[in-house]
Amino acid sequence: MGIEQIYSEVLREHTNSKRNKHHITEPTVKLNGVNPSCGDEIELELRLVDGLIEDAAYTGKGCAISQASASIMIDLIKGKTVDEAAKLADTFFGMIKHEITDEEQLEVLEDAIALKDISHMPARVKCAVLGWHTLIDCIDQDSKSNRD
Ligand SMILES: [Zn+2]
Incomplete structure (x- = not known):
């Protein structure tokens, strides 16, 4: 299967969009993620207030898949609770690993x-x-920082 088949319109839109690709004001947590096998780098910034993701954005560089996936994720998690976001991540990993196929x-x-x-x-x-x-x-x- 070639990349073009996966590279749907949705991915194209997110890859080209700068909507979620910027810094946010007063992030409470920001971390780098690196995928050396492809050379992808992202820095994710979140502003978490009382367990709610008030704002989120990323910066970075890399292939279209890595950047579009981060952008799509930000659309999904903004305004959600941390628990909801973690659950979405579980579902996403399940989909990618083919463990969840139920539409x-x-x-x-x-x-x-x-x-x-x-x-x-x-x-x-x-x-x-x-x-x-x-x-x-x-x-x-x-x-962790909330516990300490
Ligand atoms: Zn990549």
């Missing part, structure tokens, strides 16, 4: 469903999950 279960992922077929391209999987792994790292760091 009703995947509906919550909205535009991210465009990345479903990436599971057939092992080399690109790390690109697709980079933003989501960075999100989980951010959530972990936030919950």
Whole structure:
């Protein structure tokens, strides 16, 4: 399967859009995610207030899949609680690993469903999950700093 088949209109739109690609004011957590196998880098910034993701954005460079996936993720998690975002990440990983194939279960992922077929391209999987792994790292760091 070639990249063009996966590179749907949804991905094209997110890759070219700068809507979610910028810095935010007063981020409470920001972390880098790197995928050395492709050279993708993103920095995710979140402003978490009382367990709610008030704002989120990313900066970085890399392949279209990594950047579009991060942008789609930000659309999904903004305004959600941290727990909801973590659950979405679980569903996304399940979709990518082909453990969740039920379309009703995947509906919550909205535009991210465009990345479903990436599971057939092992080399690109790390690109697709980079933003989501960075999100989980951010959530972990936030919950640690709240405990201390
Ligand atoms: Zn990549």
